Amino acid sequence: MAEIRLTNLAHSYAADPEHTTDYAIHEMNHVWEQGGAYALLGPSGCGKSTLLNIISGLVKPSHGSVTFDGVEVNNVSTQDRNIAQVFQFPVIYDSMTVYDNLAFPLRNMKVLESEIDAKVREVAEILELSSILQRKANNLSADQKQKISMGRGLVRDDVSAILFDEPLTVIDPNLKWKLRRKLKQIHERYNITMVYVTHDQLEASTFADKIALMYEGKIVQFGTPRELFENPNHTFVGYFIGSPGMNLLKMTLSEQGAELGGITLSLNEEQRALLQDVGNAELTLGIRPEFVQLSANQNEDSLTCTIQHTEDLGTYKIVTVLLGEHTIKIRLDEEQQIPTQEAYLNFPNQWMKFYADDYLINSSEEDSNE
Amino acid sequence: MNKTQNNKAWFLVLPVFLLVAFSAIIPLMTVVNYSVQDIFDQNNAYFVGVEWYREVLQDPRLQDSLLRQFMYSGSVLAIEIPLGIAVALMMPTRGAMASLTLIVLAIPLLIPWNVVGTIWQIFARADIGLLGYVINGMGIDYNYANNAVDAWLTVVLMDVWHWTSLIALLCYSGLRAIPDAYYQAARIDRASNWAIFKYIQLPKLKGVLIIGILLRFMDSFMIYTEPFVLTGGGPGNSTTFLSQTLTKMAIGQFDIGPAAAFSMIYFLIVLLVSWLFFTTISQLDKDKTKEISHES
Numbered sequence: 001m002a003e004i005r006l007t008n009l010a011h012s013y014a015a016d017p018e019h020t021t022d023y024a025i026h027e028m029n030h031v032w033e034q035g036g037a038y039a040l041l042g043p044s045g046c047g048k049s050t051l052l053n054i055i056s057g058l059v060k061p062s063h064g065s066v067t068f069d070g071v072e073v074n075n076v077s078t079q080d081r082n083i084a085q086v087f088q089f090p091v092i093y094d095s096m097t098v099y100d101n102l103a104f105p106l107r108n109m110k111v112l113e114s115e116i117d118a119k120v121r122e123v124a125e126i127l128e129l130s131s132i133l134q135r136k137a138n139n140l141s142a143d144q145k146q147k148i149s150m151g152r153g154l155v156r157d158d159v160s161a162i163l164f165d166e167p168l169t170v171i172d173p174n175l176k177w178k179l180r181r182k183l184k185q186i187h188e189r190y191n192i193t194m195v196y197v198t199h200d201q202l203e204a205s206t207f208a209d210k211i212a213l214m215y216e217g218k219i220v221q222f223g224t225p226r227e228l229f230e231n232p233n234h235t236f237v238g239y240f241i242g243s244p245g246m247n248l249l250k251m252t253l254s255e256q257g258a259e260l261g262g263i264t265l266s267l268n269e270e271q272r273a274l275l276q277d278v279g280n281a282e283l284t285l286g287i288r289p290e291f292v293q294l295s296a297n298q299n300e301d302s303l304t305c306t307i308q309h310t311e312d313l314g315t316y317k318i319v320t321v322l323l324g325e326h327t328i329k330i331r332l333d334e335e336q337q338i339p340t341q342e343a344y345l346n347f348p349n350q351w352m353k354f355y356a357d358d359y360l361i362n363s364s365e366e367d368s369n370e
Numbered sequence: 371m372n373k374t375q376n377n378k379a380w381f382l383v384l385p386v387f388l389l390v391a392f393s394a395i396i397p398l399m400t401v402v403n404y405s406v407q408d409i410f411d412q413n414n415a416y417f418v419g420v421e422w423y424r425e426v427l428q429d430p431r432l433q434d435s436l437l438r439q440f441m442y443s444g445s446v447l448a449i450e451i452p453l454g455i456a457v458a459l460m461m462p463t464r465g466a467m468a469s470l471t472l473i474v475l476a477i478p479l480l481i482p483w484n485v486v487g488t489i490w491q492i493f494a495r496a497d498i499g500l501l502g503y504v505i506n507g508m509g510i511d512y513n514y515a516n517n518a519v520d521a522w523l524t525v526v527l528m529d530v531w532h533w534t535s536l537i538a539l540l541c542y543s544g545l546r547a548i549p550d551a552y553y554q555a556a557r558i559d560r561a562s563n564w565a566i567f568k569y570i571q572l573p574k575l576k577g578v579l580i581i582g583i584l585l586r587f588m589d590s591f592m593i594y595t596e597p598f599v600l601t602g603g604g605p606g607n608s609t610t611f612l613s614q615t616l617t618k619m620a621i622g623q624f625d626i627g628p629a630a631a632f633s634m635i636y637f638l639i640v641l642l643v644s645w646l647f648f649t650t651i652s653q654l655d656k657d658k659t660k661e662i663s664h665e666s
Contacts, residue, residue: 058554078557091555095573104569105559152559 002068002160002193004032004055009064011050017062024050026217027063032161032195034069037187039204040197042214043240048197051214052163055195056083068160084153085163089170090145094138098129101137102151109156116155123154126186143175147182154186161193168203180207201241213237229288235358238286244318244329247292248355249285253278258285263303263324268349274361281356289331291351294319295344296337302344310338321345398637404630422631432632434607435615436639442611443590446529450586453530454537455575459567461542472542475535483532487599490528494600514601518608521601525609528596533589537582544578545571580651584644591640612636 011025020026024047032038032055040048053059055066057078065072073081093101102120111119124130127147132140137148146167153162164183168176184207187194196207204211205225212222213236221233225241232238238246251258253275257266265285267275275283295302305321305328312334319330319338323345330345332338354361405422409415426432457475462468481489496502496513505512514524548570556566594613597603603610616636620629 053554056558058557078554079560083558085554085558087551087555089549089551091551093569093573095569104561104565108560108562108565149555152555 003034003070004161004193004195005067005070006030006055007065007067009054009061009066011047011054011059011061011063023217025054025061028219030212030219030222032193034193035191036193037184037207037209038193038195039208039211040195040214041199041201041204041211041240043199046214047217048199048214049165052085052165052195052197055161056085056163057081058085082156082158082160083163084156084159084161085165086146086149086153086167088166090142090149092137092140092145092148094136096137097134098124098137098140098148099133101148102129102133102155105152105156119155119157123151126154126189127151127182142170143172143179146171146179150183150186154190159192161195164194164196166198167196168198176203183207201243213240215240231360232286232353233360235284235286235355238288238353242288242290244289244331246286246288246353247326247328249287249323249326249328251283251285253283258283260285260323261325265303265347266301271349271352271354275354278356278361282358284355284358286353286355287347287351289318289329291348292328292330293346293348294321294330294332294336294338295346296339298344299346302346305343305345307339307341307343401630401633404626405634408627418627422627423635426628426631426635429628431607431615432612435610435612438608438610439591439612442526442593443587445526446533446590447583447586449526449530450534450537451579451583454534454582455541455579457534457538458541458545459571461538463546472539475538478532478535479539481532483595484599486528486532487596490524490531490596491600494524516605518605521605521609525597525600528600529590529593532596533586537579537586540578540582541575544575548574576651580648584647587647588640588644591643 007029008027009025009029010023010027012023014022017023040051042048050059054061057073057076061074065074067073068081093104096104099120102123103116106116106119120133121130124133127150129144129147129151132144137145140148150162150167153159168179171179180203183194183196186192196204198204198207208225210222210224211228212219213228214220215234215236221228221237223231223233228237228241232241232246235246235248238248249260251260251265253259254264256264258264298304303323305323308320308322308327310320311318314334316334317332317336317338319332321328321330321343328345406417406419407415408418408421461471478486493499494502494514496506496515502512502514511517512520514521552570552574553566556570561569592613593611594617597609597611598614601609603614613636616629616632619625619632
């Protein structure tokens, strides 16, 4: 059990990194607290697996340090870091039985057979592997194999953290849910730090208390699933989280308000104040499809738009509308009536987010509220 | 299931049948035919039943060379398999060195058998051969032409030189097929190098090793050219193996009947040993799972 701290950590696979593009991981400081359940979420190739392998010691970072409970482990081998890692494709020792697979890490540590037996049975019980303990491991299904690889991490009492590298990719959808719940239970029971890498936001938000969202080698936001949804720090967070992602509209500032390519959106005092000091930065207005209001009747501050098409997903509808040159997606309830051609949009003030060069412009007031 | 009656379909099988008949069944049956008859000339052939088989099996020459053959194949396998695995484990995995190693290893496999025999015939000679001369120079009396032990060692060494590469290359390809995640998981599970070899590499090499062992067993069991060129079966009969004994019998003495019976026995031994080996290995896993499922 440990708190994992990354200090000025950066990594490049190139021998002599010169440009920022040479880096798989850009310099970052981050703390995974002891006992937390974290998800490391991001698209393919954003560096999340690299980061995970750096923590487990399979990859040595080119810059900065990794500390476990304050002790630097940069030069400590994977074997001695006391880390468990579950890989995308289940790794099992197929010449051994399920029992021997689970006992393997303990036998390598020369633990007494009687202790091994107790521990293996306990873990098998939790993972529902008891009935197949004596079977050979090579003929099992993918989810059972994946449970075995998790089990090898759990048998070790002293494990600092368990890292999961997209562990449910090869599992059937209906079993995914079960295994994820199992993971949650295990986390509650053992209070082990867990870091779970995935590119699936649903997986991340069901598993983790806090999500670190990675983009181009950086952690762009670290927060609860709700924070990531309601207050995305970066346009990428807005785009990546949510289904569909946040509407992002390029805008400029004028006397009247926000110019969205020919359409003017009036802003209140607070928003104006917020946008005053951005200088030459490129501005983006972001609003979640869930928060856009659509109505057939014009009202104060509403913007005229044309309906393009509606997708009915059974439990909700996604309406695509054209606002000037921008396409906007709106998520509506099943029952809600949708105007046929012309419609009127409202952006509620509290859900409008402004981004300067892709980063959220924070009002000082909001900061103090949080 | 309903089978459709279609007799024309048989015509499609016919070419394969003919091919197999001409390449395997008919020649084999000819040998069977010889082995049960005593033939003097075209019109004088007498059926003798298992007479030739009995005679051949009681022939001390055959018994001796059969024993030698098993010892030879056994020692060749006992050296080449572990050595081949070891070489494969030590081979570089990427870069120019990897290609170079592969080429160097492949060279012995490309040399014709009688050339290999000739190379070693000269290489190991005590008077002018580099190897033989050096060994003698170190004060060890070595001469494969008149010392049975030396001759044996040379023949085995020659085979090891010629064929270890095959095992090494097979294992190398087998090792490359193991995904990195296995090694990473093993490091995380704190496995020692020995444990990695025993529980990851060796089980994953099982497939190629079965093929390697079978190939090397059959080949070494039927070896003819190399020892014939190197030692001519001598000194005495110390390096005369089965196929050489057979050739002497069939071509040298023209004992077609006994030679045919000998061939059949020879063929059956190779078949039997290969079959036993293969079934034992492939049954091994199944048996274990069965036993265990009884317990639980």
